[in-house]
Amino acid sequence: MNSDFDSYRLSDEHEALREAVRDLAEKEIAPHAAEVDEQGRFPSEARDALVKAGFHAIIVPEEYGGEGADELAGCIVMEEVARVCASSSLIPGVNGLGLTPILLSASDELKKQVLPSIASGESMISYALSEREAGSDAAAMKTRARRDGDEWVLDGTKCWISNAGESDWYTVMAVTDPEKKANGISAFVVHSGDPGFEVGPKERKLGIHGSPTREIYFQGCRIPSDRIIGKEGTGFKTALATLDHTRPTIGAQAVGIAQGALDTAIAYVKERSQFGKKIAEFQGLQFMLADMAMKVEAARQLVYVAASRAERGEKNLGFISSAAKCLASDTAMSVTTDAVQLLGGAGYTRDFPVERMMRDAKITQIYEGTNQVQRMVMARSLLK
Structure with a gap:
């Protein structure tokens, strides 16, 4: 094969970013996730850690003091933070949503007025x-x-x-x-x-x-x-264009939540014994895990494709962005529900994170356009 063709994979930079965000999320964000949920308090530890690492608003261009990362990088940050704490993933997520109309349509003067304080982490x-x-x-x-x-x-x-x-x-x-x-x-x-x-x-x-x-x-x-x-x-046009760029980030959040629940379920079934053997040995549960992992991987790939197309500014983003958000959020709901089932009675308690992940997953089917609206957008695109 001609080596001029890039094979279909994430760049080394994207993979390195994933490792860095995952490391930060596990050390600085995960330990507070249950308490943040219980107390209903803003995850200030997560904000401080994300700001310090420059992951809180990674898509702000360098000329305004930001990291200048692409939209796929923004999705990877969302996914890896949501894997341990969906609430914390809304720090980069909501920043991205608020910023995108400015990036798409604002004057350079307005960008200079607003973006630097967000890039520095002083403001959200x-x-x-x-x-x-x-x-x-x-x-x-x-x-x-x-x-x-x-x-x-x-x-x-x-x-x-x-x-x-x-x-x-x-x-x-x-x-x-x-x-x-x-x-x-x-x-x-x-x-x-x-x-x-x-x-x-x-x-x-x-x-x-x-x-x-x-x-x-x-x-x-x-x-x-x-x-x-x-x-x-032009505000409504800007709002619709914004959603074409930000819906994949909600898809990424959903993928992260689903992955976190899947990781917990896999670890649990390997440890728990019933009827004299580990429950991981029961084929019925193996099939559940296989289906969960298959759906998560399919959703992840669709999200990455949608984010990459949005980054390139391709035409007709509506279908792929809606499809990514819709598939990923439906996946998050089904995978977290199955994770609670796999943990049985334990899954229904707050001693494990899967009940929180199941509750958190639901909103991904609702905000930035309900999944009924996503299906309308997709159908309109198919039928026009």
């Missing part, structure tokens, strides 16, 4: 698209932004905002021209110190207890006019 950024009555139907949002001299004034409420209250910066979608429906939505960057910005109480959730989810309120919230992302009316 969240993404504010959803509202109580505008979830899957995001274009139905009611939050408004109007011009007033040299400022924009925002009014409204956003909900389900991951890491709200921990983040300083917020990428916010708001209606600037109600007549134009989706084409009347614009994107802005709001800072927590802006007058008229407030954060609501924490939601009480099934899983990802360490990542606070809150409403955020804009009450005559004033921001400088240069904090609009791109041109007026």
Whole structure:
């Protein structure tokens, strides 16, 4: 074979990154994961460790003080952190989601204003698209932004905002021209110190207890006019383009959760004995493990392909990004459920991490577009 062709594999740099992140996750993040979940507290140890290593927002370009890593590297970070603690993986995950609209559409001046503080780890950024009555139907949002001299004034409420209250910066979608429906939505960057910005109480959730989810309120919230992302009316297009890039990272998070549960299940069945032999010797359980591992590997490959295509800016990313997120999150739910089953009564207790992983896995089927929406996106792409 001609050696000019790169065979289909991760680069040495990506493999080295995986080792580094896995090492950090096992030493600095895993020991706190159960307590973070139990107490519902923000994983500050994870944030400190990720910032120190430069893994908290790895896709910020070098010119703004970041690592300048590609989207596949971002997925590897997500996967390896989620393998031990899904809540902690939302530190790089939510930063990536909040940053991507800025990377895709903002002026260079706005990038210079926002990105360096995120690159340094001094600040985090969240993404504010959803509202109580505008979830899957995001274009139905009611939050408004109007011009007033040299400022924009925002009014409204956003909900389900991951890491709200921990983040300083917020990428916010708001209606600037109600007549134009989706084409009347614009994107802005709001800072927590802006007058008229407030954060609501924490939601009480099934899983990802360490990542606070809150409403955020804009009450005559004033921001400088240069904090609009791109041109007026392009916000919804930017939001959709963002999801094409970030859905694979949710897929990566799901793969990590599933891998963590599979690792725990394999270790457990090798140790536990029933009927005078290790339960790993029972073919029924071997088949379960084989199916779990097969699904995880299939999901991982699809996520990596989607991230690589997004990095190259290929056209028609919608199908592959939705497929990666959908397959991986469905896999995480089934694999974590099977892991709890394999551990039996022990799996249902908090002495083992699989019950936490099962609870954490569920959100991956819901956020950044429910899996019903992902199937709509895929079908639309097939039928157009």
